[in-house]
Amino acid sequence: MSSLTIPSSLDSWQPADVMRWAAGQFGIDGLVVTASFEDAVLVHVAATAVPGIEITLLDTQYLFAETQWLVDELTKRLDLNLRLIRPLPDVLPDNLWQTDTEGCCHVRKVEPLNRAIAGKAAWVTGIRRADGPTRADAAVAAFDIGRGLVKVNPLATYSDDDMALYAHLHELPAHPLADKGYASIGCWPCTRPVAPGEDKRAGRWSGSAKTECGLHV
Numbered sequence: 001m002s003s004l005t006i007p008s009s010l011d012s013w014q015p016a017d018v019m020r021w022a023a024g025q026f027g028i029d030g031l032v033v034t035a036s037f038e039d040a041v042l043v044h045v046a047a048t049a050v051p052g053i054e055i056t057l058l059d060t061q062y063l064f065a066e067t068q069w070l071v072d073e074l075t076k077r078l079d080l081n082l083r084l085i086r087p088l089p090d091v092l093p094d095n096l097w098q099t100d101t102e103g104c105c106h107v108r109k110v111e112p113l114n115r116a117i118a119g120k121a122a123w124v125t126g127i128r129r130a131d132g133p134t135r136a137d138a139a140v141a142a143f144d145i146g147r148g149l150v151k152v153n154p155l156a157t158y159s160d161d162d163m164a165l166y167a168h169l170h171e172l173p174a175h176p177l178a179d180k181g182y183a184s185i186g187c188w189p190c191t192r193p194v195a196p197g198e199d200k201r202a203g204r205w206s207g208s209a210k211t212e213c214g215l216h217v
């Protein structure tokens with residue numbers, strides 16, 4: 001890993017080329033691709049650029065039914081190699097999201113992610129600079145010191161228009177909530193639609209200071 005050189009030109013690469021670079025660097029078994037399935041773009045990029053690559057979904061127990069639908073639809077359409085990572089067996093559905101969102105995200109997202117990336121050399125995510133101010137500096141690829149691996153964000157430079165064009169060109173299904181004002185989609189208890197002009201992630205943990213679930217920090 002110490003000999004890894006991250007190309008300085010990655011910002012100008014297409015997402016599929018970033019995926020192929022990552023697969024070449026780390027091997028298909030050295031990568032973990034996590035997808036939230038709030039849209040189909042990352043999943044399509046990863047599965048078509050690196051056929052057979054495992055796509056990991058963190059099943060928090062609180063995914064929207066509409067998200068489950070998109071998971072099923074894309075799994076069939078793209079013949080996805082889907083891996084579901086669930087919370088530990090002693091984490092049962094509860095009301096923690098009402099009283100302790102940090103604790104709830106920890107047992108349903110952070111701990112499962114740590115299991116998903118254990119032993120991997122690189123982690124591929126769908127975060128984009130256009131997601132909002134907290135992600136404005138996201139690199140296409142950079143060493144994540146905290147987690148001890150390389151974090152690869154093939155869509156980091158994609159604007160909302162780029163995402164829409166990609167989805168249109170590849171005739172990808174949309175998340176059913178996308179045209180109902182849900183600009184960012186996570187767990188149903190902690191996601192609301194946003195009003196015109198609001199930040200895209202304003203509907204996540206609305207009314208609290210929390211802006212990230214702990215995965216992308």
Ligand code: SF4
Nearest residue numbers: 101104105108187190
């Ligand atoms: S987003 Fe909400 S429901 Fe989902 S894990 Fe975090 S606190 Fe729990």
